[in-house]
Amino acid sequence: MSSYASQYPPSIDFDPAYKKFFESFYAASDTPGAKAHDEYTKYFTQDATLIMASKHVGGRAEIKSLREAMWEKVASRAHEPVKIFPFGPNADEVMLYGTVRYGLKAGGKSSKDWAARAQLVKDEDGSVKLKFYQVYLVRQSTPIHVSACGVAADDLIQDASA
Numbered sequence: 001m002s003s004y005a006s007q008y009p010p011s012i013d014f015d016p017a018y019k020k021f022f023e024s025f026y027a028a029s030d031t032p033g034a035k036a037h038d039e040y041t042k043y044f045t046q047d048a049t050l051i052m053a054s055k056h057v058g059g060r061a062e063i064k065s066l067r068e069a070m071w072e073k074v075a076s077r078a079h080e081p082v083k084i085f086p087f088g089p090n091a092d093e094v095m096l097y098g099t100v101r102y103g104l105k106a107g108g109k110s111s112k113d114w115a116a117r118a119q120l121v122k123d124e125d126g127s128v129k130l131k132f133y134q135v136y137l138v139r140q141s142t143p144i145h146v147s148a149c150g151v152a153a154d155d156l157i158q159d160a161s162a
Helices: 016-029 034-041 060-070 153-161
Strands: 044-052 055-058 074-086 093-104 109-122 128-138
Touching (some): 055 060
Antiparallel strands (some): 044 055
């Protein structure tokens, strides 16, 4: 079992080639360098759509440009695709979620939770590609402090539980 292996619903049949694809895809996604950028684009169809948070691109050339930009400030990344949910038996569309950890070129580390929607296709030779891939990133939230009549909401909650 690779470090990119995910959990799947046990009651839904899912093509083993698709499972293997995702393991390979996230390993490629975490590989830096110019050559790796070219390899990464091969996981997509020629006319694929990639939506990464608010960035929307189409085709391998634009996907490569977006990937290069995503590595500008990042020295390393490590995806952990936790679970993948096929849309039914032998489906080619899935929802996924996981985490990604970053090592930053300026120093320090960061991590984000993410979810994604993917549509897979097989080429004439049977190789799996992404036709559509949309990633939703969860930004770390800033705590919101609420008060009512000059009393902090946290204090109200503590008083109510006493």
